Amino acid sequence: MSVILDVQNAEKYYGNKGNLTAALNDLSFSVSEGEFVGIMGASGSGKTTLLNCVSTIDSLSAGRVLIGGKNLSELKGRELDRFRSEVLGFIFQDFNLLDTMTARENIALALSVRGEKAGSAEKKVEEIAGILGITDVLDKFPVEMSGGQKQRVACARAVVTDPKLVLADEPTGALDSKSSKALMESLCKLNTERNSTILMVTHDTFSASYASRILFIRDGKLFTEIVREEGEIRKDFFKRIVDVTSLLGGELDEII
Ligand SMILES: Nc1ncnc2c1ncn2[C@@H]1O[C@H](COP(=O)(O)OP(=O)(O)O)[C@@H](O)[C@H]1O
Protein backbone atom coordinates (compact mmCIF):
# COMPACT_ATOMS: atom_id res chain seq x y z
CA MET A 1 0.00 0.00 0.00
CA SER A 2 1.38 3.39 -0.87
CA VAL A 3 1.90 6.05 1.74
CA ILE A 4 -0.43 9.04 1.23
CA LEU A 5 0.51 11.14 4.24
CA ASP A 6 3.93 11.19 5.86
CA VAL A 7 4.46 13.40 8.92
CA GLN A 8 8.14 13.47 9.84
CA ASN A 9 9.42 14.88 13.15
CA ALA A 10 6.79 17.59 13.16
CA GLU A 11 7.39 20.46 15.57
CA LYS A 12 5.23 23.50 16.01
CA TYR A 13 5.91 26.28 18.49
CA TYR A 14 3.65 29.14 19.44
CA GLY A 15 4.63 32.27 21.29
CA ASN A 16 8.06 33.85 21.60
CA LYS A 17 11.32 33.43 23.51
CA GLY A 18 10.75 32.74 27.17
CA ASN A 19 7.13 31.82 26.58
CA LEU A 20 7.16 29.03 24.02
CA THR A 21 4.44 26.39 23.71
CA ALA A 22 5.35 23.25 21.80
CA ALA A 23 2.02 22.31 20.26
CA LEU A 24 3.68 19.53 18.24
CA ASN A 25 6.80 17.96 19.67
CA ASP A 26 8.65 15.60 17.33
CA LEU A 27 5.53 13.89 16.05
CA SER A 28 5.93 11.29 13.30
CA PHE A 29 3.45 8.93 11.64
CA SER A 30 2.24 7.96 8.22
CA VAL A 31 -1.09 7.06 6.66
CA SER A 32 -1.39 4.62 3.77
CA GLU A 33 -3.85 4.65 0.92
CA GLY A 34 -7.27 3.38 1.97
CA GLU A 35 -6.75 3.81 5.72
CA PHE A 36 -9.30 5.44 8.02
CA VAL A 37 -7.25 6.96 10.84
CA GLY A 38 -8.64 8.65 13.93
CA ILE A 39 -6.69 11.15 16.04
CA MET A 40 -7.59 11.39 19.72
CA GLY A 41 -6.11 13.27 22.65
CA ALA A 42 -6.99 15.63 25.46
CA SER A 43 -7.84 19.24 24.89
CA GLY A 44 -4.61 21.12 24.13
CA SER A 45 -2.72 18.01 23.01
CA GLY A 46 -2.12 19.40 19.51
CA LYS A 47 -4.85 17.79 17.39
CA THR A 48 -6.06 20.96 15.70
CA THR A 49 -2.50 22.16 15.17
CA LEU A 50 -1.68 18.87 13.49
CA LEU A 51 -4.72 19.01 11.23
CA ASN A 52 -4.00 22.63 10.30
CA CYS A 53 -0.43 21.76 9.35
CA VAL A 54 -1.55 18.78 7.27
CA SER A 55 -4.29 20.80 5.58
CA THR A 56 -1.84 23.59 4.60
CA ILE A 57 -3.73 26.16 6.70
CA ASP A 58 -0.65 26.48 8.93
CA SER A 59 3.00 25.45 8.59
CA LEU A 60 5.42 23.58 10.85
CA SER A 61 8.28 25.17 12.80
CA ALA A 62 10.42 22.12 12.01
CA GLY A 63 9.99 18.73 10.37
CA ARG A 64 8.11 17.85 7.21
CA VAL A 65 4.65 16.93 5.98
CA LEU A 66 4.51 15.03 2.69
CA ILE A 67 1.25 14.30 0.91
CA GLY A 68 1.51 11.95 -2.04
CA GLY A 69 5.27 12.45 -1.80
CA LYS A 70 4.98 16.22 -2.12
CA ASN A 71 6.60 18.32 0.60
CA LEU A 72 3.99 20.91 1.60
CA SER A 73 6.60 23.56 2.46
CA GLU A 74 7.64 23.63 -1.20
CA LEU A 75 4.17 24.71 -2.33
CA LYS A 76 3.41 28.41 -2.62
CA GLY A 77 0.67 30.69 -3.91
CA ARG A 78 -1.43 29.38 -6.75
CA GLU A 79 0.31 26.02 -6.75
CA LEU A 80 -0.67 25.58 -3.12
CA ASP A 81 -4.30 26.55 -3.88
CA ARG A 82 -4.44 24.03 -6.69
CA PHE A 83 -2.87 21.32 -4.54
CA ARG A 84 -5.41 21.98 -1.80
CA SER A 85 -8.40 21.74 -4.14
CA GLU A 86 -7.14 18.72 -6.10
CA VAL A 87 -5.54 16.60 -3.42
CA LEU A 88 -7.45 17.36 -0.21
CA GLY A 89 -11.09 17.11 0.88
CA PHE A 90 -12.35 18.85 4.02
CA ILE A 91 -15.19 18.06 6.40
CA PHE A 92 -15.71 20.61 9.17
CA GLN A 93 -17.71 20.50 12.37
CA ASP A 94 -20.03 23.27 11.20
CA PHE A 95 -20.66 21.89 7.67
CA ASN A 96 -19.67 25.08 5.76
CA LEU A 97 -22.35 24.71 3.10
CA LEU A 98 -23.43 27.69 1.01
CA ASP A 99 -26.94 28.63 2.12
CA THR A 100 -28.07 30.05 -1.22
CA MET A 101 -27.34 26.82 -3.08
CA THR A 102 -29.12 23.47 -3.06
CA ALA A 103 -27.32 20.34 -1.89
CA ARG A 104 -26.80 19.37 -5.53
CA GLU A 105 -25.24 22.76 -6.31
CA ASN A 106 -23.08 22.71 -3.20
CA ILE A 107 -21.64 19.32 -4.14
CA ALA A 108 -21.26 20.16 -7.85
CA LEU A 109 -19.45 23.39 -7.00
CA ALA A 110 -16.39 21.39 -5.92
CA LEU A 111 -16.30 19.97 -9.45
CA SER A 112 -17.18 23.07 -11.46
CA VAL A 113 -14.38 25.14 -9.86
CA ARG A 114 -12.07 22.52 -11.32
CA GLY A 115 -13.56 22.96 -14.79
CA GLU A 116 -15.57 19.74 -14.89
CA LYS A 117 -18.38 19.67 -17.51
CA ALA A 118 -21.95 19.88 -16.18
CA GLY A 119 -22.98 16.47 -17.52
CA SER A 120 -20.20 14.46 -15.92
CA ALA A 121 -20.42 16.55 -12.73
CA GLU A 122 -24.12 15.70 -12.48
CA LYS A 123 -23.36 11.99 -12.84
CA LYS A 124 -20.73 12.12 -10.10
CA VAL A 125 -23.08 14.03 -7.77
CA GLU A 126 -25.83 11.42 -8.25
CA GLU A 127 -23.41 8.57 -7.64
CA ILE A 128 -21.96 9.95 -4.42
CA ALA A 129 -25.44 10.97 -3.19
CA GLY A 130 -26.54 7.36 -3.68
CA ILE A 131 -23.67 6.05 -1.55
CA LEU A 132 -24.37 8.57 1.23
CA GLY A 133 -28.15 8.20 1.19
CA ILE A 134 -28.90 11.85 0.40
CA THR A 135 -30.51 11.51 -3.04
CA ASP A 136 -33.83 12.75 -1.66
CA VAL A 137 -32.37 16.02 -0.33
CA LEU A 138 -30.35 16.96 -3.42
CA ASP A 139 -32.78 19.72 -4.42
CA LYS A 140 -33.18 21.13 -0.93
CA PHE A 141 -31.42 24.15 0.51
CA PRO A 142 -29.33 23.76 3.69
CA VAL A 143 -32.05 25.47 5.76
CA GLU A 144 -34.46 22.68 4.75
CA MET A 145 -32.14 19.88 5.89
CA SER A 146 -31.35 18.32 9.28
CA GLY A 147 -27.84 18.64 10.75
CA GLY A 148 -27.10 15.04 9.84
CA GLN A 149 -28.21 15.54 6.24
CA LYS A 150 -26.15 18.72 5.96
CA GLN A 151 -23.07 16.91 7.20
CA ARG A 152 -23.56 14.09 4.71
CA VAL A 153 -23.89 16.68 1.93
CA ALA A 154 -20.63 18.21 3.21
CA CYS A 155 -19.06 14.74 3.05
CA ALA A 156 -20.28 14.32 -0.51
CA ARG A 157 -18.75 17.68 -1.42
CA ALA A 158 -15.46 16.67 0.20
CA VAL A 159 -15.11 13.39 -1.66
CA VAL A 160 -16.82 13.99 -5.03
CA THR A 161 -13.50 15.17 -6.47
CA ASP A 162 -11.79 11.94 -5.37
CA PRO A 163 -9.20 13.64 -3.16
CA LYS A 164 -6.10 11.70 -2.13
CA LEU A 165 -6.79 12.54 1.50
CA VAL A 166 -9.99 13.52 3.33
CA LEU A 167 -9.47 15.59 6.48
CA ALA A 168 -12.27 15.71 9.04
CA ASP A 169 -12.21 17.93 12.11
CA GLU A 170 -14.71 16.77 14.73
CA PRO A 171 -17.25 15.89 12.00
CA THR A 172 -19.84 14.67 14.50
CA GLY A 173 -19.24 17.57 16.91
CA ALA A 174 -22.54 19.26 16.12
CA LEU A 175 -24.65 16.14 15.61
CA ASP A 176 -26.99 14.14 17.82
CA SER A 177 -26.17 10.47 18.39
CA LYS A 178 -28.45 9.13 15.64
CA SER A 179 -27.02 11.51 13.03
CA SER A 180 -23.50 10.78 14.28
CA LYS A 181 -24.05 7.09 13.65
CA ALA A 182 -25.38 7.73 10.14
CA LEU A 183 -22.43 9.99 9.39
CA MET A 184 -19.84 7.53 10.64
CA GLU A 185 -21.47 4.75 8.63
CA SER A 186 -21.26 7.05 5.59
CA LEU A 187 -17.58 7.75 6.19
CA CYS A 188 -16.97 4.00 6.56
CA LYS A 189 -18.76 3.37 3.28
CA LEU A 190 -16.64 5.99 1.52
CA ASN A 191 -13.59 4.32 3.00
CA THR A 192 -14.52 0.79 1.94
CA GLU A 193 -16.42 1.42 -1.31
CA ARG A 194 -14.41 4.34 -2.73
CA ASN A 195 -11.17 3.53 -0.96
CA SER A 196 -11.11 7.09 0.41
CA THR A 197 -8.21 7.74 2.78
CA ILE A 198 -9.52 9.57 5.84
CA LEU A 199 -7.81 11.38 8.71
CA MET A 200 -10.34 12.36 11.38
CA VAL A 201 -9.82 14.28 14.61
CA THR A 202 -12.41 13.42 17.23
CA HIS A 203 -12.86 13.46 20.98
CA ASP A 204 -15.78 11.07 20.66
CA THR A 205 -15.02 7.41 21.38
CA PHE A 206 -18.09 6.24 19.49
CA SER A 207 -17.02 8.08 16.30
CA ALA A 208 -13.43 6.92 16.71
CA SER A 209 -14.54 3.30 16.89
CA TYR A 210 -15.38 3.43 13.16
CA ALA A 211 -11.73 4.10 12.24
CA SER A 212 -9.30 1.36 11.33
CA ARG A 213 -6.47 2.83 13.42
CA ILE A 214 -6.33 5.42 16.18
CA LEU A 215 -3.40 7.63 17.06
CA PHE A 216 -3.41 9.02 20.59
CA ILE A 217 -1.63 12.34 20.97
CA ARG A 218 -0.33 13.66 24.26
CA ASP A 219 1.56 16.94 24.66
CA GLY A 220 2.20 17.09 20.93
CA LYS A 221 3.75 13.65 20.84
CA LEU A 222 2.45 10.29 19.74
CA PHE A 223 1.42 8.54 22.97
CA THR A 224 0.33 5.25 21.43
CA GLU A 225 -1.70 3.82 18.58
CA ILE A 226 -4.18 0.98 18.29
CA VAL A 227 -5.24 -0.86 15.17
CA ARG A 228 -8.60 -2.49 14.60
CA GLU A 229 -7.86 -6.11 13.93
CA GLU A 230 -9.18 -8.05 10.99
CA GLY A 231 -12.65 -9.23 11.94
CA GLU A 232 -12.69 -7.33 15.26
CA ILE A 233 -16.20 -6.09 15.87
CA ARG A 234 -16.62 -2.38 16.43
CA LYS A 235 -17.91 -2.88 19.97
CA ASP A 236 -14.66 -4.59 20.99
CA PHE A 237 -12.58 -1.89 19.33
CA PHE A 238 -14.68 0.69 21.19
CA LYS A 239 -13.78 -0.99 24.49
CA ARG A 240 -10.09 -0.91 23.65
CA ILE A 241 -10.33 2.81 22.86
CA VAL A 242 -11.97 3.40 26.24
CA ASP A 243 -9.13 1.44 27.88
CA VAL A 244 -6.46 3.60 26.25
CA THR A 245 -8.22 6.86 27.02
CA SER A 246 -8.40 5.87 30.69
CA LEU A 247 -4.75 4.81 30.54
CA LEU A 248 -3.93 8.27 29.26
CA GLY A 249 -4.51 9.14 32.85
CA GLY A 250 -6.12 11.33 35.41
CA GLU A 251 -5.08 14.66 34.02
CA LEU A 252 -6.52 13.57 30.71
CA ASP A 253 -9.93 12.57 31.91
CA GLU A 254 -11.21 15.72 30.28
CA ILE A 255 -10.50 14.08 26.90
CA ILE A 256 -12.03 16.56 24.48
N1 LIG B 1 -2.56 30.26 17.80
C1 LIG B 1 -2.02 29.82 18.95
N2 LIG B 1 -1.26 30.64 19.72
C2 LIG B 1 -0.70 30.20 20.86
N3 LIG B 1 -0.85 28.96 21.34
C3 LIG B 1 -1.60 28.09 20.63
C4 LIG B 1 -2.24 28.49 19.40
N4 LIG B 1 -2.92 27.41 18.91
C5 LIG B 1 -2.72 26.41 19.80
N5 LIG B 1 -1.93 26.81 20.83
C6 LIG B 1 -1.50 25.97 21.95
O1 LIG B 1 -0.93 24.80 21.42
C7 LIG B 1 -1.35 23.65 22.16
C8 LIG B 1 -2.11 22.68 21.26
O2 LIG B 1 -3.36 23.27 20.87
P1 LIG B 1 -4.39 22.58 19.87
O3 LIG B 1 -3.66 22.09 18.67
O4 LIG B 1 -5.49 23.53 19.64
O5 LIG B 1 -4.87 21.34 20.73
P2 LIG B 1 -6.21 20.45 20.59
O6 LIG B 1 -6.80 20.68 19.27
O7 LIG B 1 -5.73 19.04 20.81
O8 LIG B 1 -7.11 20.88 21.70
C9 LIG B 1 -2.18 24.19 23.31
O9 LIG B 1 -1.33 24.34 24.43
C10 LIG B 1 -2.65 25.53 22.81
O10 LIG B 1 -2.88 26.42 23.87
Ligand SMILES: [Mg+2]
Ligand atom coordinates in the same frame (compact mmCIF):
# COMPACT_ATOMS: atom_id res chain seq x y z
MG1 LIG C 1 -8.75 21.34 18.82
